[in-house]
Amino acid sequence: MPALPFPRTLATLLLLALPLGFALTDLRLLAWDAALPVFEWMGRSWFGVIGKTWGVAFALVQALHLLSMALLGGAVLIADLHLLGVVARFADSDTLLTDLHRLFRISLWVVLPSGFFMACGVSMKVYYLPVFWYKMLALAVGIFFVFLIRQPLLEQGTAAVRPAVLRLLAVSSLMTWFTVAATGRWIGFSG
Amino acid sequence: MSSAAHYSKSKDLQLAAVIGGVAIAAGFCLYWYVQIRDTLDMLEMAYG
Numbered sequence: 001m002p003a004l005p006f007p008r009t010l011a012t013l014l015l016l017a018l019p020l021g022f023a024l025t026d027l028r029l030l031a032w033d034a035a036l037p038v039f040e041w042m043g044r045s046w047f048g049v050i051g052k053t054w055g056v057a058f059a060l061v062q063a064l065h066l067l068s069m070a071l072l073g074g075a076v077l078i079a080d081l082h083l084l085g086v087v088a089r090f091a092d093s094d095t096l097l098t099d100l101h102r103l104f105r106i107s108l109w110v111v112l113p114s115g116f117f118m119a120c121g122v123s124m125k126v127y128y129l130p131v132f133w134y135k136m137l138a139l140a141v142g143i144f145f146v147f148l149i150r151q152p153l154l155e156q157g158t159a160a161v162r163p164a165v166l167r168l169l170a171v172s173s174l175m176t177w178f179t180v181a182a183t184g185r186w187i188g189f190s191g
Numbered sequence: 192m193s194s195a196a197h198y199s200k201s202k203d204l205q206l207a208a209v210i211g212g213v214a215i216a217a218g219f220c221l222y223w224y225v226q227i228r229d230t231l232d233m234l235e236m237a238y239g
Contacts, residue, residue, distance in 0.1 A: 005199070008207040016214050134222065141215060149211050153204040165205050165212075172212035175219035 008149065015144060019137070036127065043123040051121020061117045068110035069181065075103040076177045083158075083170035093158045101151055108143070129190055135183035142176040 004010055022028055042048050051058045079100040081087040088096060119126055126132040150169055153161060 006203045006206060008203045009210060012207040012211050016210070141218075145211055145215065149204060149207050153201075153208055156201055156204070160201055161205060165208050168212040168216075169208055172215040172219075176215055179219060179222065 008152070011148065015148075032133075039123040039127040042120040045120055047117045047120035048123055051117060058118065058121050061114050065111060065114035065118060068107045068114065069184070072104055072107035072111055073177060073181060075100045075107065076173060079104075080170035080174050083166045094154075097154050097158070101146075101154075104146070125190075126187060129187060131183050131186045131190065135180060135187060138176055138179040138183060142173075142180055145173065145176060 022031070043052075051061075078087060079097055082089075082091070082093065082096060119132075150173065153165075153169070158166060
């Protein structure tokens, strides 16, 4: 038995309280100011210089980023629509969800470094774009939600979880990754 | 691990999922409501 009765619930409440406190105080602006040297360094780094100088390098990495996002989005969509009872209704849920989570993990390992490379190439543009920070927030929420709550819960077997909770998991997961994808395209669309 | 401890973990995770899920849904609705409202306001200013 853990030392605290509901460790995951308490961790979730803490993870919700921290960004709320951050957003509602001046800490947000202080952190934004403090992040400027990091973004300036990103622009001066090898990745930043390559991304800004050789369009072909940026395009190739962006293609890799978009394809791995497609893979990640596909894994999320199939898993969540399966949990909602829309696709693969007769498949073995636990096997399907385990396979899709593996695909999700692999694609995330491509998405993160390729996204970092791209951010280096346009570091000052994204630093001043509010939508970039919302994308990072949605991405962090998505990653925390998957690895701290969703997957540990699904690993117990879908039969052990209330159907309403499974549906809530699916809907909230779709909302998170929809926001990550939409804000990502918004960054691309912004000057 | 006893079945009582296993049940407790499952209950903990389900409670965390409900809290996290509701918070995500609330954040999603709030964010996109504000974005769509701002876009409609800009359209109204531009075209009356």
